[in-house]
Amino acid sequence: MKLRCAVLDDYQGVALGLGDWARVDEQVDVRSLHHHLPGEEAVAESVGDCEIVVLMRERTPFPASLFARLPRLRLLITSGMRNASVDLEAAARQGVTVCGTASNSEPPAELTWALILGLARQVVPEATALREGGPWQSTLGADLYGRRLGLLGLGKIGTKVARVGLAFGMEVAAWSQNLTAERAAESGAVLAGSKEELLAGSDFVSLHLVLGDRTRGLIDEAELKRMRPTAYLVNTSRAGLVDQDALARALTEGWIAGAAADVFDEEPLPPAHPLRTAPRFLGLPHLGYVTRRNYEGYFTQAVQDIEAFLDGEPVRVLR
Known part of the structure; x- marks a missing residue:
């Protein structure tokens, strides 16, 4: 059985075209969601079947209450190396690895x-x-x-x-x-x-x-x-x-x-x-980091994070 991965808040519909997702195709089914999920219930319903979730910055918060509703989740990836909307302590208690990506200033x-x-x-x-x-x-x-x-x-x-x-x-x-x-x-x-x-x-x-x-x-x-x-x-x-x-x-x-x-x-x-x-x-609708070079970096490294996790050696782990 393949693992399931969801890329959240892919508003422009570009996530699957800016990273080499074929590198994990044999082990992971990847889908992207192009609309914002309004609240924990909508998030849990949309990605409750996923072992891997990819976040775009802080668009979708991940507090302890949401981690508790996602028992299948094992890997959470966020663009950037800091995300104040993710409860890292709750992730650790739930056994979820949280990884990031580089971001340009x-x-x-x-x-x-x-x-x-x-x-x-x-x-x-x-x-x-x-x-x-x-x-x-x-x-x-x-x-x-x-x-x-x-x-x-x-x-x-x-x-x-x-x-x-x-x-x-x-x-x-x-x-x-x-x-x-x-x-x-x-x-x-x-x-x-x-x-x-x-x-x-x-x-x-x-x-x-x-x-x-x-x-x-x-x-x-x-x-x-x-x-x-x-x-x-x-x-x-x-x-x-x-x-x-x-x-x-x-x-x-x-x-x-x-x-x-x-x-x-x-x-x-x-x-x-x-x-x-x-x-x-x-x-403006939070466009500060929304450029092609940044997005290419985010999704390229998201794929790398998934590969490393599957190999048992996670990289860019947030603590």
Whole structure:
């Protein structure tokens, strides 16, 4: 009997074409699901017959309660080497091996700049007006040259964003709880004295932090009100860093000039979510890592993870 494998949340229908699944064809039957499964019951019903499940980032959470509903599961693979939505302790108790894949930091850094530029030059409203026969020019763009870019987080992605900011002639400042002046200077940034100082003094603020107990809700109503009314906020990291309700109010009431996000507290974003209709908001459906090179890497290494597991020597195991 072959093992059964399901690839979840393959929205674009590309998973089976971007990895060499023929390498495991004799031992594994693979299928992909092109739609999001809304909740544990739907997941358990769809993949309850599977010994192997492949996840795309954090699109489908795997808490302890879901592991308990999947007694056949033996191998869980996630794209990337970190997935906060997978309960690794529960997986271990259930005897499930959890493996990851490599992920490139360039795509989310590139998308961050797509959002910054989209906000600064009002790309969406101007493009929409052009297509729909609206007014020819109705906005004034915000300059980047000579303005301050504030980065909350200066890791792999934040460093790449900083270098582009410098190329635009921006002053780059950065802050995180463990960042030093020396480390900031290596990326061409100055260390802000505090989070509050960075928010109050920046024209564009971009978030590049890992979500955890110390960073959850880092940007709340008080912090948004510290920002300049001409400033913009960009989040391509994790939705939990920002109070979503406060952000919607900030946009509606004009506390800041605008915001952009590629991540949300619930995905896919519910139709009635306030950010869908918030003014001066540029939103994308979590595209930060969605590029051909990244996907080719994810599914190529997912096949490798399966091969190694079948050989009894799992690789890239998450603990």
